[in-house]
Amino acid sequence: MLDYTPKEIKQRPSGAVINPAKTCQPIGAMYAALGIKGCLPHSHGSQGCCSFHRMHLTRHFRDPIMASTSSFTEGASVFGGGANLKTAIKNVFTLYNPDVMAVHTTCLSETIGDDIPTIIKQSEIPEGKVVFHANTPSYQGSHITGFSNMTKAMVIYFAQASEGLKKEQINIIPGFVNPGDMREIKRIVKAMQLKFIMFPDTSGVVDSPMTGKFEMYPKGGVTLEELKDAGNSKATLALGRFASQDAADQLEKKCKVPAVSLKTPIGVKATDDFLMALRSAFAAEIPYELEEERGQLVDIMTDTHFHFHGKKVAVFGDPDVVTGLTEFLLSLGMLPVHVLTGTPAGALGSGLAGFENEIQGMLKAAGVKANVKAPGDLFELHQWIKNEPVDLLIGNTYGKYIARAEDIPFVRIGFPILDRSVHSYLPIVGYRGAMRIVEMISGALLDRADRDAADEDFELVM
Amino acid sequence: MAVTEKDLQELFEKMPSKVQKNRRKHILIKNGEIENPEIEANTRTIPGIITNRGCAYAGCKGVVLGPIKDMVHITHGPIGCAYYTWGTRRNKAKREDHIKNFVNYSFSTDMQESDIVFGGEKKLTAMIDEVVEILQPKAITISATCPVGLIGDDINAVAREAQKRHGIQVLAFSCEGYKGVSQSAGHHIANNSFVEHVIGKGEQEEAPAKFSINLLGEYNIGGDGWEVERILKDIGYHVVSVMTGDGSWEQMRNAHVAELNLVQCHRSINYIAEKIETKYGTPWLKVNFVGIESTIKSLRDMALYFDDAELTARTEAVIAREVARVQPIIDQYAKLCQNKTAFCFVGGSRGHHFQGLFRELGIETILAGYEFAHRDDYEGRDVIPSIKPDADSKNIPDLHVEADPKRFRLKMSPEKLAELKQRIPLSDYPGMNVDMREGHIIVDDLNHFETEEFIKLLKPDIFSSGIKDKYVVQKMGIPAKQLHSYDYSGPYAGFNGAVNFARDVSMGFASPTWNFITPPWKNSPALSGEMNEGGDK
Numbered sequence: 001m002l003d004y005t006p007k008e009i010k011q012r013p014s015g016a017v018i019n020p021a022k023t024c025q026p027i028g029a030m031y032a033a034l035g036i037k038g039c040l041p042h043s044h045g046s047q048g049c050c051s052f053h054r055m056h057l058t059r060h061f062r063d064p065i066m067a068s069t070s071s072f073t074e075g076a077s078v079f080g081g082g083a084n085l086k087t088a089i090k091n092v093f094t095l096y097n098p099d100v101m102a103v104h105t106t107c108l109s110e111t112i113g114d115d116i117p118t119i120i121k122q123s124e125i126p127e128g129k130v131v132f133h134a135n136t137p138s139y140q141g142s143h144i145t146g147f148s149n150m151t152k153a154m155v156i157y158f159a160q161a162s163e164g165l166k167k168e169q170i171n172i173i174p175g176f177v178n179p180g181d182m183r184e185i186k187r188i189v190k191a192m193q194l195k196f197i198m199f200p201d202t203s204g205v206v207d208s209p210m211t212g213k214f215e216m217y218p219k220g221g222v223t224l225e226e227l228k229d230a231g232n233s234k235a236t237l238a239l240g241r242f243a244s245q246d247a248a249d250q251l252e253k254k255c256k257v258p259a260v261s262l263k264t265p266i267g268v269k270a271t272d273d274f275l276m277a278l279r280s281a282f283a284a285e286i287p288y289e290l291e292e293e294r295g296q297l298v299d300i301m302t303d304t305h306f307h308f309h310g311k312k313v314a315v316f317g318d319p320d321v322v323t324g325l326t327e328f329l330l331s332l333g334m335l336p337v338h339v340l341t342g343t344p345a346g347a348l349g350s351g352l353a354g355f356e357n358e359i360q361g362m363l364k365a366a367g368v369k370a371n372v373k374a375p376g377d378l379f380e381l382h383q384w385i386k387n388e389p390v391d392l393l394i395g396n397t398y399g400k401y402i403a404r405a406e407d408i409p410f411v412r413i414g415f416p417i418l419d420r421s422v423h424s425y426l427p428i429v430g431y432r433g434a435m436r437i438v439e440m441i442s443g444a445l446l447d448r449a450d451r452d453a454a455d456e457d458f459e460l461v462m
Numbered sequence: 463m464a465v466t467e468k469d470l471q472e473l474f475e476k477m478p479s480k481v482q483k484n485r486r487k488h489i490l491i492k493n494g495e496i497e498n499p500e501i502e503a504n505t506r507t508i509p510g511i512i513t514n515r516g517c518a519y520a521g522c523k524g525v526v527l528g529p530i531k532d533m534v535h536i537t538h539g540p541i542g543c544a545y546y547t548w549g550t551r552r553n554k555a556k557r558e559d560h561i562k563n564f565v566n567y568s569f570s571t572d573m574q575e576s577d578i579v580f581g582g583e584k585k586l587t588a589m590i591d592e593v594v595e596i597l598q599p600k601a602i603t604i605s606a607t608c609p610v611g612l613i614g615d616d617i618n619a620v621a622r623e624a625q626k627r628h629g630i631q632v633l634a635f636s637c638e639g640y641k642g643v644s645q646s647a648g649h650h651i652a653n654n655s656f657v658e659h660v661i662g663k664g665e666q667e668e669a670p671a672k673f674s675i676n677l678l679g680e681y682n683i684g685g686d687g688w689e690v691e692r693i694l695k696d697i698g699y700h701v702v703s704v705m706t707g708d709g710s711w712e713q714m715r716n717a718h719v720a721e722l723n724l725v726q727c728h729r730s731i732n733y734i735a736e737k738i739e740t741k742y743g744t745p746w747l748k749v750n751f752v753g754i755e756s757t758i759k760s761l762r763d764m765a766l767y768f769d770d771a772e773l774t775a776r777t778e779a780v781i782a783r784e785v786a787r788v789q790p791i792i793d794q795y796a797k798l799c800q801n802k803t804a805f806c807f808v809g810g811s812r813g814h815h816f817q818g819l820f821r822e823l824g825i826e827t828i829l830a831g832y833e834f835a836h837r838d839d840y841e842g843r844d845v846i847p848s849i850k851p852d853a854d855s856k857n858i859p860d861l862h863v864e865a866d867p868k869r870f871r872l873k874m875s876p877e878k879l880a881e882l883k884q885r886i887p888l889s890d891y892p893g894m895n896v897d898m899r900e901g902h903i904i905v906d907d908l909n910h911f912e913t914e915e916f917i918k919l920l921k922p923d924i925f926s927s928g929i930k931d932k933y934v935v936q937k938m939g940i941p942a943k944q945l946h947s948y949d950y951s952g953p954y955a956g957f958n959g960a961v962n963f964a965r966d967v968s969m970g971f972a973s974p975t976w977n978f979i980t981p982p983w984k985n986s987p988a989l990s991g992e993m994n995e996g997g998d999k
Contacts, residue, residue, distance in 0.1 A: 002566055003557065004597050012596075014588030017541065017572040024542030046608055046639040047507055048517025052546035054930050059550075064934040066910070071507040071515075073854045077612065077640040087480075088510030094478045095911045096512070107540045108608035108640060111578055138540035139573045139609070212979045214914070214937040342541075379567075398548070401566050418550075 001405040005379060007386040018379035019398065021316050022342025024138035025146030027053040028176060028243075029104035030067055032150035035200020037221030038099030040092060041067040044085055044116065044133075045106025046077070060416040061179075061206040061424050066216055068092050068101075072108055081109055082119045089123040089131060098217060100224065103133035104150060110137035130224065132157040142343040142375075143415075144242050144318050147176045151247040154199055158227035161255035166234045169195035170281060171257065173247055175240030175264055175320050176415065177429065179203035179220075184427035185239070185265070191289050192278050197226045197233060207425055231255030235281045239274070240264040240320025242343060242355075264320040265429045266437070267328025268297060274430075293431040300438055301332060307442040307462075309333035311391040316340040316381055316399065317414035319355045319374065321428075325394060325413065326359055328434060330366045332441075334392075337370045338384045339363075345374035378402065392445060409444040413437070464901040465491060465919055473915050481508055488906040492898045500845075501895075503906045504836040506643045506854045512910035514807075514930055515833050519543055521648025522637030523605035525730060526656075529553035529681050529706040530714070531563040534599040537570045538586050538617060539607025543639075544570030552947055553681045554688070555708045562599065569593065573609065582615050590624045590632065601631040601711045611638040631711070633659055644834030644907075646729065646810065647858050653733035654861040656705075656714065661738065662869065664715030671700035673768055676720040678735055678746065679727030679811070682707025684952015689959050690726075690751045693784070697761065697776050705731055718742045718866075721873055722767055724749045724760075728891045729810030729835050737863045739889060743870045745879065748887040751955040752812070753819035754785065754792070763886040784957040792822070795964035798971050800824035802923035805916070807908050808945045809928075810835040814894035816926065816945055819954075823964055828920055830898060831905035840904065842893035910934070924970060939979055941970035 012018075026043055030053050033041035043050035050069035057065040068091075070076075070084040085103070092101055103116060116133040125131055134153035136146040151173060172189065174182045182203045189196045204220020230236070236251050238244035238261045248259035260281075265274040271294070275286055312335045315325050319341045329336045345355035355374035363370050371384045382402045385393075393403050396414040403410035417423050427433035446462055453459070470489065474482045487502035507513045516524070519537075524547040527535050537544035548568035557563040571589050573582050590602060602624070604617050621634035633655055641647045675694070680687045687707040694701060702720040703713035718738065723746035725735050735746035747767060749760035758781050765777040802825045806813050810832050817827040832839060838846050851858075874882075882888055895904060903920075905912065913931060917938060925935040926943040935942040943949065943966065951966050953959040 004562065004564065004567075006596065010592075010596055012589075012592045014585050014592055015572065015574070016536075016585060016589035016592065017544075017568075017570045018593075019548075019568050020541050020545050020570060020572070022541060023545040024540050027542070042510070046517050047513060047515050048520050048639040049542065051514070051516040051520070051930065052542065055550070056546060058929050058933060062933060064937065065930070066512065068510045068512050069507075071509045071511075071513065072640045073506050073643060074640050074857055075853065077608070077638075084509045087508070091478060091481055091508060091510035095476070095481075095510075106608065107542075107573075107578075108612070111609040111612045137575070138542050139575050139578050142541070208937070210937060210939075210979055212937075212939040214934050 002382060002401050005382050005386070005405070007383065009380070009383045009387070017377045019377050019382075020342050021340060021376060021378050021381070022142035023056070024107075025136035025141060025143060025149065026104050026106055026138060027056060028143035028146030028148070029102075029134055029136045029150035030054075030065070031057060031176065031202065032147045032200045033102035033104070034065070034205050035202040035221055036100055036102065036154070036227070037223045038217045039102050039221065040096060040098035040100070042088060042092065042101050042103045043067060043069045043106060044081060044103050044114065045070060045108040046072040049106045056416055057206070059418045062421055063206045063208055064214065065206065068096070070109075077108060077112060080112060081114050082122070085114075085116070085119045086123045089125060093126050093129060096216065099129060101129070101131045102150065103131060104136040104146065106136070107138040110135065110139075144176055144320070144343050147243050148246045151200060151244065152250050154227050155230070155247050155250045155254060158224060159231040159251055159255050160228050161231040161257075163232045166257070167195070167229075167232045168282065169197060169233045170278065171230045171233045171236035171251065172196055172198045173236065173238050173244035174198060174201070175243035176318060177264065177321070178424040178427070179205070179207040180425045180427045181429045181433065184430045184433055188275070188290065188430055189278065191287050192275075192284050193287075194278060194282055194284060197230050198222060199227055199230065231257065233257050235260055237262055237274070237277055242319045263327065264324040266321065266324030267434050268294070268301075268331055268431070269327055270324050271430050271434065290431070297431040297434050300435055304438065304442055305333055307445055310335065311445065312337045312389070313392045313394060314338035314381060314385055314390045316378065316395040319343050319345065321414050323355070323358060327362055328437065330362060330368070332438070335368050336363065337368065337388060337390060338381060339370055339372045340376040340381050341374045342377060343375060382406075392441065409448045411440045411444050413440070465903055467491065469919055473912070477911070481511070484508060485912075490904040492895065492900055492902045492904060494900055498841050498895060501837060501840045501904060501906055503832070503840060504643065504646060504834065504855065505852060507907065513833075513907055514909075514928060515644045515907065517639035517645065518637045518641040518648035518651065519605060519607055519639045520547065521645030521730070522635050522652045523547055523603075523648070524551055525645060525681065526649055526652035526706055527603050527605065527635065529555065529565070530709050530711055531555040531565050532561050532599065532710045532712060533601045533603055534564050534567070534569055534593050534597060535603045535605065536586070536589060536593065537605050537607060538573070538582060538610055538615070539571065540573045540609070541570050543607045544568050551681070552683050552950070552952070553707050554685050555682070561710050561712060564597070564599065578609055578613055581613060582610070583620050586615070586617065586620050587624065590620070590628075594628045594630070599630070601633070604632065604634045606634070606636050606638050608639045611636065631659070642858055643854050646834040646836065647855065649730040650733055650858050653731065654859060657734055657737040657741075657861055657863060660711065660714050661734070662715070662718040662741070662866065664718070666716040666719045667869070669700070669702070669719045669721055673698055673770070673773060674700045674702050674720045676702050676717050676723045677704045678723050678725045679731035680704055680707050681727070683946070684948045684954065686751070686953040686955035686959060689953040689956035693757070693761070693780065693956050697780050698773055699764075705734065718744070718869060720744060722747060722764070724764070725891070726751060727811040729839050732891070733861070737861065741863045741866050741870065743865070743872050745873060745888050748891045750815050750818070752815040752959070754788070754822055754957065754960050756815070756818045757956055758785075766886055767882060767888070788957045788961050791961050792964045795968040796823045798968040802971070803828045803920070805829040805922045805925045805927070806945070807831050807905070807927045809833050810839060812945045814839070814897065817897060819960060819963055822960070823967060825924065825967070826899070827902070828922060829903040829905060829916055830894065831908050833907060835906070838891065838893060840893050840895050840906070842896065843891050924967065939976060943967060943970060
């Protein structure tokens with residue numbers, strides 16, 4: 001497996017990638033758009049992109065992922081795709097009747113410079129229906145950037161500050177996480193008895209139930225009414241600055257809703273921060289229900305610390321999730337010695353400090369020396385591991401090649417996970433999500449201990 | 463249940479008028495009164511229709527190039543294209559002595575904004591140098607993606623220079639996603655280059671063994687190619703090269719020495735088959751190793767071609783042995799499948815190939831079609847002279863080849879060849895439509911709207927297609943079988959494949975999970991009784 005990856009690391013100054021740890025913008029935009037109720041994502045480019053993005057999301061969620069495309073031909077690629085988009089808009093509303101059409105772009109339409117707002121203005125849009133857009137050039141950032149851009153577009157197109165005083169409600173931008181995570185975040189906010197608007201919200205869309213009937217627009221998703229009303233909220237919590245902060249900042253600029261940027265609430269500390277932010281925004285009490293969960297989590301961490309304390313870990317994935325995970329691994333007493341994302345750091349929005357600085361800051365405080373890189377690729381991560389082996393690898397499905405090549409216990413967290421099911425229904429965020437992570441990590445390590453033990457060392461109780 | 467012209471009319475009336483006009487030409491009801499009716503195919507996709515189609519890059523890099531294991535395949539473009547073709551198509555490959563296997567790697571120049579603005583040639587050049595230094599492949603391909611053509615990167619020049627610099631073959635493919643109208647353009651682009659630059663570049667002059675063949679258009683999905691090779695080797699054939707599943711650049715270079723080319727997927731590889739025939743005089747035989755009957759027929763056709771008593775005897779012995787082994791198992795599974803109906807909508811060949819296997823299980827295919835096949839795949843190669851390339855496809859270059867003065871060799875007398883052509887599909891493919899039955903539907907570039915409508919009309923028992931509509935169909939309570947990825951199972955080709963397919967399909971019908979779709983409270987009334995007045999509802 002991966003037999004030709006050498007231990008010796010040679011510089012690759014070209015900046016080209018072998019075994020990427022990111023993918024391109026439009027898939028993130030497509031995912032975000034699915035988080036609007038009654039919305040059909042539309043890919044303005046050649047149809048290959050749209051098929052690839054639908055395929056990958058479908059494989060991760062094992063649920064229908066609907067989207068349409070402008071299906072560029074060579075002619076449109078040279079003379080512009082305006083006619084294609086107009087035709088698409090007409091056909092989509094006649095045949096598929098969504099409430100909203102969310103247009104994103106690809107490297108093709110971005111390179112030729114199609115002016116989407118003008119094309120939309122010239123299109124026949126049935127009354128009561130909405131078409132909006134985000135520019136998502138694949139040659140900038142990653143799928144996380146695409147998610148961020150589409151989420152920001154929701155603010156640009158829909159959010160309005162219609163009331164003088166802000167309402168007692170909070171906006172939550174959950175970031176690029178699974179519907180299981182979005183459900184968990186909502187449960188926590190509901191437990192605090194707070195009113196909220198979450199956008200985008202893919203729960204009920206990409207984890208829809210089996211009923212014997214196909215619903216092209218499932219029950220879930222944030223409504224346009226709610227998106228509009230987001231301008232009247234008291235504050236916006238951006239969970240994961242790479243995926244969410246741009247939209248929150250935009251909302252602050254447009255509607256004077258203060259933006260608070262937090263880590264994706266993975267692990268004790270980040271979940272504590274999330275609850276504290278809710279508490280301070282509303283002077284609300286933390287209910288016993290959540291305090292009990294927290295106590296249970298810390299209890300579990302204490303009970304099992306000897307399973308993972310001091311173990312070396314390599315983590316890769318999307319920057320917000322990796323940041324949260326790294327912090328949690330440190331709270332477990334583990335040593336994240338290789339930390340990598342494919343998403344470029346610091347290139348997004350304004351005022352975002354680098355991923356590497358933030359991770360190195362956490363590691364330094366814990367006295368851990370590590371390789372940290374953004375953007376990096378899995379070829380390099382594998383080489384790091386060959387030079388400094390680890391006890392555990394955490395990342396998306398693509399990590400399985402390295403895990404097999406180096407015989408490392410492997411925990412699947414992140415996007416995409418193409419070779420296991422159920423993962424997208426269950427959270428990794430909040431105290432309960434943290435419990436699940438502990439279970440996954442100790443399960444992987446103990447399964448390995450069982451597998452490797454000599455008969456006489458094989459333990460019943462561990 | 464059959465669909466009538468009236469049903470079709472009602473379906474069309476729900477579409478915008480322009481769409482209606484277009485789609486009418488892509489849908490046929492098989493009707494014996496009209497001999498081989500014309501279907502429109504290989505035309506541009508209607509924007510917004512929700513097609514299943516992909517692009518030329520997918521057809522070139524994803525399908526034809528990607529499986530060649532000993533070449534490093536570099537995608538020149540932003541990251542997505544390389545990412546989505548990394549491990550997603552199940553073209554299996556083994557490492558062999560002296561033949562490297564790079565199929566688990568993904569290579570991308572990961573173009574950034576500055577590369578779009580200032581051009582990406584420098585970065586591509588630098589990446590090739592790095593790949594050569596670190597991985598030492600014997601050959602490299604470069605595949606272009608959408609923006610490459612637009613910004614004017616000259617990947618051919620980069621490839622030429624790199625080839626000179628490193629002394630290994632570097633091939634450039636201008637398979638930008640917007641070329642043509644589907645994956646099909648990519649097949650053609652890949653074929654052209656292999657004919658021109660790879661096939662025949664090896665040193666061999668003679669076939670290394672008796673009964674030497676090439677297996678064309680076989681991508682070894684789930685090990686299909688290995689099962690076919692198992693059978694062929696057992697009979698006594700020598701496989702010179704496979705294009706391209708578990709295939710290698712090294713083997714392809716000597717493909718010219720084979721005595722016969724077998725063509726499994728006509729759409730993706732017929733260009734190479736044709737050109738090899740013109741250049742080296744090697745005929746090709748349309749085979750189908752999917753299904754017991756088709757496999758047997760293909761093996762017998764091959765035996766007729768080689769016309770060797772020992773080979774023929776061995777062919778029959780292997781057939782008898784294999785059938786005796788697998789038929790009883792298949793018969794058991796087939797009990798669960800009797801009198802069921804299927805939709806079979808796959809890329810460019812399997813929409814036809816799997817119908818026989820379904821039929822052997824007792825399942826009739828009542829709707830079939832292709833995403834991106836051409837008229838000859840539907841109507842047979844006889845119609846090729848009447849196909850006019852339209853504006854969207856005429857920019858795909860057609861390669862002209864001539865007989866190789868040194869290596870062209872007739873494999874048999876023209877008389878014998880002509881006589882054989884009457885009996886077996888030599889250099890011929892009669893298409894899918896002839897195998898479909900009366901009243902059944904043929905659809906080209908089926909879209910989501912029609913998928914739902916045809917399911918409502920025909921209520922199939924199983925829908926075989928791809929990942930994008932699998933879960934759509936399952937949500938309706940209908941088993942869905944992926945015939946691209948085989949739902950991570952396989953092989954489905956050959957004798958062992960038929961057993962696997964029978965097992966997987968009957969498992970789809972027999973799964974207890976279908977019984978749980980409706981919750982019990984939806985079928986029985988709640989306990990009758992009245993609420994207390996003023997009580998909560």
